[in-house]
Amino acid sequence: MLKFHGYFRSSSSYRCRIAFNLKGIEYEFRPVHLKSGVQKGDAFRQLNPQMLVPALETDEGATLIQSLAIIEWLDETYPDPPVMSRDPLTRAQERGFAQVIACEIHPLQNLRVLNYLTGDLGASEDQKNAWLARWLGDGLAACEELLQQQAGDTRFCFGDTPGLADICLVPQVFSSERFDVDISGLSRVREIYENCTALPEFERAHPGNQPDFEA
Amino acid sequence: MLKFHGYFRSSSSYRCRIAFNLKGIEYEFRPVHLKSGVQKGDAFRQLNPQMLVPALETDEGATLIQSLAIIEWLDETYPDPPVMSRDPLTRAQERGFAQVIACEIHPLQNLRVLNYLTGDLGASEDQKNAWLARWLGDGLAACEELLQQQAGDTRFCFGDTPGLADICLVPQVFSSERFDVDISGLSRVREIYENCTALPEFERAHPGNQPDFEA
Numbered sequence: 001m002l003k004f005h006g007y008f009r010s011s012s013s014y015r016c017r018i019a020f021n022l023k024g025i026e027y028e029f030r031p032v033h034l035k036s037g038v039q040k041g042d043a044f045r046q047l048n049p050q051m052l053v054p055a056l057e058t059d060e061g062a063t064l065i066q067s068l069a070i071i072e073w074l075d076e077t078y079p080d081p082p083v084m085s086r087d088p089l090t091r092a093q094e095r096g097f098a099q100v101i102a103c104e105i106h107p108l109q110n111l112r113v114l115n116y117l118t119g120d121l122g123a124s125e126d127q128k129n130a131w132l133a134r135w136l137g138d139g140l141a142a143c144e145e146l147l148q149q150q151a152g153d154t155r156f157c158f159g160d161t162p163g164l165a166d167i168c169l170v171p172q173v174f175s176s177e178r179f180d181v182d183i184s185g186l187s188r189v190r191e192i193y194e195n196c197t198a199l200p201e202f203e204r205a206h207p208g209n210q211p212d213f214e215a
Numbered sequence: 216m217l218k219f220h221g222y223f224r225s226s227s228s229y230r231c232r233i234a235f236n237l238k239g240i241e242y243e244f245r246p247v248h249l250k251s252g253v254q255k256g257d258a259f260r261q262l263n264p265q266m267l268v269p270a271l272e273t274d275e276g277a278t279l280i281q282s283l284a285i286i287e288w289l290d291e292t293y294p295d296p297p298v299m300s301r302d303p304l305t306r307a308q309e310r311g312f313a314q315v316i317a318c319e320i321h322p323l324q325n326l327r328v329l330n331y332l333t334g335d336l337g338a339s340e341d342q343k344n345a346w347l348a349r350w351l352g353d354g355l356a357a358c359e360e361l362l363q364q365q366a367g368d369t370r371f372c373f374g375d376t377p378g379l380a381d382i383c384l385v386p387q388v389f390s391s392e393r394f395d396v397d398i399s400g401l402s403r404v405r406e407i408y409e410n411c412t413a414l415p416e417f418e419r420a421h422p423g424n425q426p427d428f429e430a
Contacts, residue, residue, distance in 0.1 A: 049360030050315055062304055066318065069310035076303045088291045089277055095284035100265055102314070103281065107322035116349065117336075127336060134331065145264030 002027040003057035005047065007034045008210035011106050012067035013054045014171035017205035019071045022162060023078050027056075031212035034111060068095075068102055071164060083163045094158050097146055097165040101172050105139030108132075109175060129180070136181040140172065144186040155195045162196055170196045174207070217242040218272035220262065222249045223425035226321050227282035228269045229386035232420035234286045237377060238293050242271075246427035249326060283310075283317055286379060298378045309373050312361055312380040316387045320354030323347075324390060344395070351396040355387065359401040370410045377411055385411050389422070 004020070004027040006013030020027055032039050032053050039051045048055040048065050056064045056073075064070050075083050085091045107113065109132055117123040117131060147157060157165035173193045176183050183189060196202045207213060219235070219242045221228030235242055247254050247268050254266045263270040263280050271279045271288075279285050290298050300306045322328065324347055332338040332346060362372060372380035388408045391398050398404060411417045422428060 049364070050319065050357040052319070058304070060304075062308075064304075064307050064311055066311040066314035068318075069307050069314055072310060073303060073307035076306075088288060089273070089275075089279075091291075092279050092284050092288035093277075095287060096279055096281040099281035099284055099317070103283075103318045103322055104265065104267070107318055108328065113323065116346070120345070120349075121332075121336065121338060121342060123336060130335070131331070134335075142265040149264070 002059065003030055004028065005030045005032050005044070005055040005057075006053045007032050008207045008213045010034065010053050011110075011171040011175055012052075012102070014174070014205055014207060015067045015167050016054050016056070016070055017210075018162075018167045018170065018202055019074055019083055021201035021205050022083055022167075023074060023081060025074065025078055029211065033212065068098060068164075068168075071167065075164075081161070083167065085158065085163070090158060094164045097143065097157060098168040100139065100142060100146070101168040105135055105172060106175075108135040109179065132179045133181050136172075136176045136179060137183065140176060140181075140183050140186055140189055143169065143172075144189050147188040147192065155192075157192055162199065162202075166192065166196050169193065170202055217274065218245055219243065220245045220247050220259070220270040220272075221268045222247050223422045223428045225249065225268050226325075226386040226390055227267075227317070229389070229420055229422060230282045230382050231269050231271070231285055232425075233377075233382045233385065233417055234289055234298055236416035236420050237298055237382075238289060238296065240289065240293055244426065248427065283313060283379075283383075286382065290379075296376070298382065300373065300378070305373060309379045312358065312372060313383040315354065315357060315361070316383040320350060320387060321390075323350040324394065347394045348396050351387075351391045351394060352398070355391060355396075355398050355401055355404055358384065358387075359404050362403040362407065370407075372407055377414065377417075381407065381411050384408065385417055 002025065004016065006016065006029065032044060034053065038044060039053065045051055047063050050065060054067055054070060056070050058064065064073055071083065084094055114128060117128055154160050156162045157169060169189065170193060173183065173189065203209065217240065219231065221231065221244065247259060249268065253259060254268065260266055262278050265280060269282055269285060271285050273279065279288055286298065299309055329343060333343055369375050371377045372384060384404065385408060388398065388404065
């Protein structure tokens, strides 16, 4: 069985959980308690030299890292139901949208970066919050514009079934709420978020519903 | 003909240029002078609400954003020669490696983030350099470990032909040199960098060889 190393609050772990659930893939969960620093120990480091979650061990003993790479591998290896379009252009737009979140928003909010800001750079709580408001706010505003550019009023980002873009959007909206970033004006983002979170596959992937959850 | 909007110094534009060259794809170059802020004007913003380069306009008038999405679309649309493995596991490892750079290293060094650090947060030049040394240094050290985990001593990251991982590695090493980050101890990274930059497809993509280059 697939072994999934993750952490309840990690956005990128959350993405993978949604993908597992949408595809109905069972996995063995191996919690990595990021706050304790266990990811820096030799055991985990051999698995992922980056010392970050998620990491996925396949049945053949290979290790995959990086959530988007894991999700695309799942989509290729367990193709039904798909989480990406079979049309190259739409698939490129799904990937582009996912990467706006994964390459431009999320990296600026992750734990090690926030720790560096308040630790090494001595940023105040207000400065940290302004940093988060800037990158999460601007980033999700760009997501809203990208979604508004799409033709129809589909239930999800790219059509009427949830896919890679939704898988990335939901954890990012969750983070914006957690960090008190105001995105009330982003109507399409909010609508799709609500359509997604009404589904049990998204609900079961929520950080609050994980075995390693801590209040 | 494909219209490619980029900037000579942008790492993600550099990635796309290498991919175009490896595949022998001609394109019309539309320079976006990031330092002047032209990317924030209405014309570019309609093309990419994220106000970042690169953006690619297809012959059919669609716009693609995000370098990795663009490169995967090129690989699907112009498959010969490929820049990704046809084996799902190797492809996942190539994507994972590329995303270590695109999702964890590069976002912390881009122009708007460095401007925020020295502007809004009032970081000194030394603090900015320490930030860069931390994220570029740690990130490329993780790349070195990932490459050392690979079995053979191939010429490139994943085999004897250059691909997606090399396309991301070369601009990142170029940035580390530009920012004076010491990576002299990363022997495998340096070896692959040299093997890549000896090829004319990489050389022609170098920022110094672009029509919009400024010293």
